[in-house]
Amino acid sequence: MTALYRKATAMAAMPDKTRLGHGEPDSEKVSGVSMFAGAALMLSGPLSILMGASGIAKDTLFSSSSHYAYRFGLTSWGVIHLVVGVALVVAGLGVLANKSWGRGAGAAVAGISLITQFMFVPYYPAWAIPMMTLDLVIVFALTRFHIETSGGR
Numbered sequence: 001m002t003a004l005y006r007k008a009t010a011m012a013a014m015p016d017k018t019r020l021g022h023g024e025p026d027s028e029k030v031s032g033v034s035m036f037a038g039a040a041l042m043l044s045g046p047l048s049i050l051m052g053a054s055g056i057a058k059d060t061l062f063s064s065s066s067h068y069a070y071r072f073g074l075t076s077w078g079v080i081h082l083v084v085g086v087a088l089v090v091a092g093l094g095v096l097a098n099k100s101w102g103r104g105a106g107a108a109v110a111g112i113s114l115i116t117q118f119m120f121v122p123y124y125p126a127w128a129i130p131m132m133t134l135d136l137v138i139v140f141a142l143t144r145f146h147i148e149t150s151g152g153r
Contacts, residue, residue: 030098037141041092041106044134045085048113051127052082077120084113095142103142110138 030038055078072080087109094102114135121128 030096033141033144034095034098034103037106037138038092038095038102040134040138040141041088041095041110044110044113044131044138045088045090045092047131048081048085048088050085051124052078052080052085054078055081074123077123080116081120084109084116088113107139107142110135110142114139 055074055076057078058074087105091102091106091109095106096102114132117128117132117135121132
């Protein structure tokens with residue numbers, strides 16, 4: 001009986017890292033969803049930078065809507081997309097490097113990008129709508145509740 005008691009006491013004292021929500025997350029690993037979100041940020045950022053460069057160069061890619069509430073000049077939209085694109089790349093690097101600020105910054109910048117793409121729809125809807133979808137997926141991936149597990153589950 002004492003051997004059984006010692007075994008039960010030892011098992012109770014050891015932390016069970018296989019149960020959901022218990023154990024410490026491995027600070028060296030990036031979860032699969034975070035890896036996806038970081039890669040998507042690294043895709044969305046350069047695409048926004050390229051869109052910004054097109055706007056700054058006053059490319060003929062965009063249509064101009066004269067009766068639109070969020071009407072800015074194409075150079076202004078170019079600068080907005082350029083700044084948001086650089087922020088997306090920086091946040092993507094933070095997520096992929098598993099920095100503590102990466103997930104929050106990535107979700108915030110992707111949300112800002114989502115809003116700016118919504119405002120940009122009348123200028124280039126074939127671009128803005130897929131980018132809005134990508135930004136929404138990024139926000140979902142970075143803000144969803146995730147539980148780190150170890151133990152192959």
